[in-house]
Amino acid sequence: MTTSKERGESRELVEMAWDPITRIVGSLGIYAKIDFARKEVVECHSTSSIFRGYSVFMKGKDPRDAHFITSRICGICGDNHATCSVYAQNMAYGVRPPALAEWIVNLGEAAEYMFDHNIYQENLVGVDYCEKMVAATNPGVLERANATEAPHAAEHGFRTVGDIMRSLNPLEGEFYREALTMSRVAREMFCLMEGRHVHPSTLYPGGVGTVATVQLFTDYLTRLMRYVDFVKKVVPMHDDLFDFFYDALPGYEQVGRRRVLLGCWGSLNDPEYCDFTYQNMNDWGRRMFVSPGIIVDGELITNDLVDINLGIRVLLGSSYYDDWAGQEPFVTHDPLGNPVDMRHPWNQHTIPRPQKRDFTDKYSWVMSPRWFDGTDMLPLDTGGGPIARLWSTALSGLVDVGGYVRSTGRSVLINLPKSATRPETTFEWKIPERDGELLSNALERNRARSYFQAYMAACALHFAEQGLNEVRQGRSQTWKPFEVPDEAISCGFTEAVRGVLSHHMVIRNGRIANYHPYPPTPWNASVRDVNGVPGPYEDAVQNTPIFEENPPDTFKGIDIMRTVRSFDPCLPCGVHMYLGRGKELRKLHSPHAYATG
Template sequence: MTATDRAPAVEKPGQLIEMSWDPITRIVGNLGIYTKIDFPNQRVAECHSTSSLFRGYSVFMRGKDPRDAGFITSRICGICGDNHTTCSIYAQNMAYGIKTPPMAEWIINLGEAAEYIFDHTIFQDNLIFVDFCEAMVKDTNPSVLARAENTPAPHADVHGYRTIADIMRSFNPFEGETYKQALKVSRITREMFCLMEGRHVHPSTLYPGGVGTMPTPTLFTDYLSRLLQVLDFVKKSVALNDDVFDFFYEALPGYEEVGRRRVLLGCWGAFQDPAVVDYRYESMNAWGKAMYVTPGVVVDGRLVTTDLVDINLGMRILLGSSYYEDWVGEEPFVTHDPLGNPVDMRHPWNQTTLPAPGKRDFGDKYSWVMSPRWLHPETGEHLALDTGGGAYARLYTTALADIVDTPYVRSTGHSVQIHLPRSHQLPEQTLEWRIPLWSNAIERDRARVYFIAYACAMALYFLERAMAGLRRGDLKVFQDFEVPDAAIGVGFHEAVRGVLSHHLVIRDGMIANYHPYPPTPWNGSPRDRFGTPGPYEDAIQDMPLFEENGPDDFRGIDIMRAVRSFDPCLPCGVHMYLGGGRTLQQAHSPMFGASHG
């Protein structure tokens, strides 16, 4: 437990009790959750999500050499910086008219797979599971722990823990075996990453046009040897997760409502297929569908689109409760996309960051995060899509699309099947993630470990393809290019915790406009100008509470589980600039510090 897990200060206006957790995240303290709680009815009556972090990427990118964009934007985040680099490179490839050599694409895919395995593991086992560990459950729901002591673990033959309580003890920080093993896995997977991308977390070998990593048999076998070391841990983790999460549904009837919201999911796709991708906007629908994680928008369980062109054109950046002035009325940067479709003034290509600092007012403006929304082409709704913490949306869209078909991963229309070969201790396994009934805290958390298995399986496939290329003598990893005087580009990728896009406008050979939109503003946005709450707010507001503590020693564990299931991070959420002659003085700047993106 951390300092932020202690009971917050309490005020009692009438029957509702105001409680806040600010910060609520365990790494970067920029996310505040402000609530009003109805204790007699054990419900959250009201919720607001805030960010107090000031940053400036979307403004100080202007006038820079576009070739520097990947190196600069990787510093947005201290953990998912490589996702930003990769996405920036995708946007630049489009703007410069580059088709990357196939071997370079396999190397990038291998690096990104290692990042997913690393980041999801350390977040799940060293951060999320603190909320499900023995110490926390004993403090917040002692009756649940008592039941766990007498509940056999269904998959004990896989992971080795006799009871659910034994699993919970393995989650205890610094002492539990699962906690300690995850730290070892994080070291191994970082080594895998560095083999491909040179440095963690700000890559030194990724560029528009390709990579600087030289493909050799030793490179790929070194990666493979490390990947095989973590497969036992991954197989056990899936079994551990299923046992604990299924137990919570049984022990606390109604727990499916914790963090539950309407199924509104966005995934922008990951892992390019070198045989299809050419980064041309005109063919973006084709190469988007060929990704090994299928892009898409899911509304109420229905896959609305898998077309990246539709996804791009539907993006809107709304204000409302954000500390910014509107830019509508200014001259647009882009009026039409390369296919001739009109581009809205609230699209990221046309966005201008105009900060307007003010006092926090939950009836007006209260956050530095803007409100990205997706315009539904059929209903006209501005949808507050969420990413389900990244893994949930990726598995959901891929399952429904029923496109991915490799020897290691296959989508079925209702599930994703993941095949892992025999490892040191455990036999080969075919895991199956099935589309669940709910979009809630537990299912977001459950999906995370299944996607770790997915990334492991795809890494095996990418290794096979890269080695086959080596045997053919396919060693080219970089394509020369020239920066045009004027161009636009967009990169679509998946950061670990969800959708990531970079929109680029070049004029006179320099950056005229640049807007990265990571998962955090999608998930952590405040109420927009239509009054629609952001996903954090929506998932918590009107949520039932199951904690056994009363107001005086309330920990808010159910609220924490709901927020953290999205894998929250605020450094990626706010990009801010103080203009008009204003200056901001502070003793320490968080801009380039280590962060959890």
């Protein structure tokens, strides 16, 4: 325990650390100072202790290998990287895949969203809200949950909120086990379309190698309808659970809350409009089935992918790298003639400089991506992916998917047809607010994850119908040939499961001269930049009040962990918590090792 004085007041601050929290670019560590007297987190630093270096060893490679190599960035969402890389290659090679191929890719990616959000929400982050965890951190809340009738009991089958919590107990809970089963179903759906999970074996630039038949889509639809049946239970159950926390713990909306600064790059292309040319990227980007957008203080700043691309900046600040200022730029202007900044991924040089961790200087391998709005470098977050995607899609008002999904300008309507045991159901995700204030916080990030599972199930129904129509019309081609140019610059934009994903490539002499993949984790886990602005994890944790009932010597940090996990970082096999001088308080073991990007 350490004491310090801040703002002229004597405050006793306890230094605590959770390290490692594993994730794709290394081990995530959260270092915090907590004022237990005032029940608040005063300071937070997010660290990553492992250097990966994909941007270094991609240089000189054959561009056609890019998607195979970059899919190995992640052991869970490698297909998102492969897809994004293929998009960048399609742009570079000037190839437009057949429509059938794009419907197959969309079906694979939709299955990945359903698989990953389900297993994360129910089997990993759900443990933070299960009976055993609530009993250990807020026994008074559990007592109230056991006495609180669940408003949507008829839809999900759990009479009280306490019953919902018990259903989430690891390995024992009814819903916990059901979700595991459904994760397998969703993974099978993915493999039908892309051959192998998580590194696709049938996904290439120019299209796919999947053999498209009526049987293929029928097998997918059979599994999809099981998932539709399941997700009709998921959404109302989580609405009841998260609404209960607001009621049981007044002020809980402040846990994990930060300014609404959300980024979404859009995903799931419409082959009728998407030609993968940079010149038309603004148009086909707006035709995506998940709309791109930058949201600042709840308002849509832009949904133009060209603007989004040109606004990306990679800052250093507190990360273990040397600056590349003064290096020769790879790209001075984009294909439309717009100037490209030296801090844009097309021009980035990765120059690692290992050194001792110092929270007053350099302390992480994560850089600090920011989006430049013309005045400020904005530390965007993805909210774990779904909240940014739904918010951007809602505000853009561009999506109308065959009666299954429609964006209204302030909400997203999701229509699911009658399934085996449940009637036709409509859900509406609304931009979250409470007492007139917009909310980007832990509970709303998690809530959006449930709604987005329903959104993807509805979209997948449309994709399957379109794919079947192509086959029945005799348009069975799934790939087009292409040639690799000697010189090219290109980019791919999509949404990985937990948020924004871009791949930027420069080709010279037929080889990769520069390549930078930017998944959501660097955005969410970024560190203090050159302007001293903290990254989203740091910012959200620093603003978090403490509601846990335990004293410092038995403190489990549940409110802090709920904040970090709401962003869907890669969760740990073991979390170690200790006081500032290294005394270990508690060791927690998750039943699953889970590495995601």
